[in-house]
Amino acid sequence: MRKNQTNSQFVAVASIAAELSAVMDVAKEISLAAANAKAIAFRAGEKAKGFQPITDFINELAKDTIELVNEINQHAMQLYQLTVDEYRMTEAHNKFELAAKYAKGAQYEQSLNAPRLKAQQNMQDCLRQFNAHIAQLLDQLGEVMHPARAARVIAANSRIEASQAGEYLQSLQAVAESVDNAAQVIHDNVQRCRSALSFITITE
């Protein structure tokens, strides 16, 4: 049973990495959209006055997201390493138990007790660390949701500001649209990460 659980851990951790790299791409898109919007707002001058601080804000949000995702990625790598360790330790623990069964009556049967105990402790340590990492990762993922949510609010504001921008209306609206979409994608990806993670929290 532990073996299957470990296999699904590998899959979950790998899928988190995939989701995160998608989040990263989208955050970069937002950052690009912000630069784009800044240029348009500059050209629009007075007509897009209200739009200019918004573009800075969008840019900040994109930066925050990229930073957070970088941190989360490092965490996910540690989680992967722990999964590998845990896989090896569980494997060792199971094989030591099997060896103990086969060694019944062997002259030096008792000498296996120390490695058996150690394997069991290692495995439990690993599980504990693994669960602690998952809890932290869930928190961090929650944090990524904040900029994404804020971005959606900003996108709504942008639309209002864009409506006053005369001939620039369409291009600014397109910016607002793409920020809104990007924020939605991040939100969904992060949500998927979180549910993948909550699946693999392990009971000792």
Add this chain to the structure above:
Amino acid sequence: MKMTKIYEGSYQWIMYGRDENKPNNIIDTNQYIVRTANRCLLIDPGGIELFAPMLAAVLHHAPVEQITDLFASHQDPDIISSLGLWDQALPNAKLHAPAIWEGFLRHFGCDSIEYVAIPDNGGVIRLENVELKIIPAHYLHSSGNFHIYDPNAKILFSGDVGAALETPGAPMYVDNFDAHVEKMRYFHQRWMPSNQAKRNWIERVRELDIDVLAPQHGRVFKGDDVRRFLDWFEGLQVGTAV
């Protein structure tokens, strides 16, 4: 797992093999140990599937903490894919293995075991007062490959050289050399790549005083069958797949 003592003096050589619980689709292997008063060397400890039965078998002869040395003749999975498990069972052990395979073998997991890299020209393994010679056997069949010679017990552990593909439960010793040849031919022709390497090895091995030639698969050669094997191998064309 069958256990056979192949040398008994102030120390012992024990051979393990013919494991009845082994899945049928993995090749049967012979594992050997050299047991001195306080130490124990495992020679080609085997694949991951064999770890538990092998460890259990060794516990009849040595406690875990006295398993101080492992030797891997080459990098094949049937030789040493169990490394990651030994690594967690043995806190203070050394693995003697070909230098060129270090970066590869570490994929199996080798954190607490110390990797002692054997240079291309071989070396020695000392177990208390027993000195075992590491004999180069490159390209037989692996490009970095060693055998172990015990000059006192007159045993040559010959890795995949002398191997035979046997039916389950075959006897431990060769009893009819001519009949045995057919079980060896394909293995040597197909797995051994180089006639030159083969000749070089035979030349060097003929200079050793050998009573027992102990391969990693199949049966052990004793007495005159050792010379018969060397003669037969000398005449055999290998590397036949190209």
